Amino acid sequence: MPSRTLPTFTLADVQSHNTKKSCYVTLGDNVYDVTDFLDSHPGGADLVLQYAGKDIAEILQDGTSHAHSETAYEVLDDSLVGHLATKKSAPNGSAANGSAVNGHAANGKAKTSATPKTPGPHPRTGMSSEEDLSKETDIDTDYKTHKFLDLNRPLLPQIWNSGFKKDFYLDQVHRPRHYKGGESAPLFGNFLEPLTKTPWWVIPIVWLPPIIYGTYLASLGFQYKLALAPWWMAGFGLWSLVEYIFHRFLFHLDDYLPDNRVGITLHFLLHGVHHYLPMDKYRLVMPPTLFFALCSPFWKVAHFVIFWDWHVATAVYCGAIFGYVCYDLTHYFLHHQNLPLWYKSLKKYHLEHHFLDYNNGFGVTTRFWDRVFGTELVPVVKTA
Structure with a gap:
């Protein structure tokens, strides 16, 4: 395929493209337009925008965040729009003599002589890092290769009418796909479709008011209102165990x-x-509606176990439901937002549950119970 002639940008040109509407980054002497990739980035658009108009060589190799796989460099290759006007630029616009940048060639391809060894693709999922979760699936090729689900058609009728054997289904459903920029693939394909979608902000809107009201009712049974706090916090802490049990033994x-x-x-x-x-x-x-069906029996369980005091049982229950709200929001943010430094390892841990080993790593808000019950996911470790 003949090479194309790409324009040359000054550093000031690149730095001016620093918004969500036009986001350029550099790697060595190459300039990339990653605007269309912002919403698909596993860490969220905000993380990319922190480096808008800047060089990204350092963050690509930052192990504290996560080591980027070759998929990240493939995304960059598809986004190449030009080259920096520097003295190192060769006449054809590429980096002089193909010099490597932090172990990668200037065109984004790895140089095997300089690139640290990283774990290869997982034998089942074919993935090696979290970026792979956002690499858009070629729908037609995927269906022809695996004969599982056609993402062009409603999924639920295909599952119901498929005749899939359990082993085949489990193998395929745990090979993550990425549908057209992270949008929702059709599930029913009819008027029921909107009922299958829940924006993250619905969770606090629906559940925080009854939690507040229930906590108020519980407080009426305490002479000293602060005496409610230990019971409420006990319920909050108990949720992490319930979360683990649900994820491992139900989901x-x-x-x-x-x-x-x-x-x-x-x-x-x-x-x-x-x-x-x-x-x-x-x-x-x-x-x-689904969580209401799951949590309703726990209302009765809480009051059956703590039979001696309705108000104590209600305090414990409200604390636990608040723990659920924190869990669901955490789960969403682990997938779609940039997180504080102390949360980044939790994000990596959960996403490895998806692309590396779905039989372990059931904790979402904490890995504590994975350690207790021996299901802690062994993280991907880079070797020198």
Whole structure:
């Protein structure tokens, strides 16, 4: 394929492209327009915008955040728009003699002689890092290769009518796909479609008012209002265990899943669709109707166990439901937002649950219970 002649930019030109509407970055002497990639970046658009108009060599190799895979460099290759006007630029616009930048050639391709060894693609998912979760799936090729689901057509009827065996279904549903920039693939394909989508902000709007009201009712039974706090916090802490149990024994009921279309369809609706399309922003948090069905029995359990005091049981319950709200929001932000430094390792841990090992790493807000029950996910470690 003949090479194209690309324009030359001054550093000031590049620095002027520093907004969400036009975002340029550099790597060595190359200039990339990553505007279209902002919303698909696993760390969120804000993280990319921090480097808008700047060189990204350092952040690409920053192990504190995460080491970027070759997929990141492939994205850059597709976004190349020109070259910096520097003395190092060769006449054809490429970096002189193909010099490497932080271990990668100036055109974004790795130089094997200078690139640190990184773990290869996972044998099942074919993925090696979290960027792979946002690499857009070639829908036609994927369907022809795997004979699983056609992302061009409604997914639920395909699951119901497929006749898939359980082992094949589980293998395929845990190979993450990325649908057209992270939008929602059709599930029903009819008027029911909007009911399957839940924006993240619905969760606090729906659940915080009843939590506040329930806490108020609970406080009426305490002579000293502050005496409610330990019980409320106990419920909040208890949620992390409930979260682990739900995720491991309900959402990942894989080994005990009935090998029939009823079991497979229910599994897909409950959690399989999230593993199949993990970057779907609208099928990530739990719809309020589903969580209401799950949490209603726990109201009775809480008051059955703490039978001696209705107000104490209610305080514990409200604390636990607040823990759920924190969990669902954390889960969303782990997938779609840049996080403070102390949260970055948790983001990496959870996304490796998706692309590396779905049989471990069930904690979302904490890995504490994974350590207790021996299901801690072994992280990908770079070797020198």
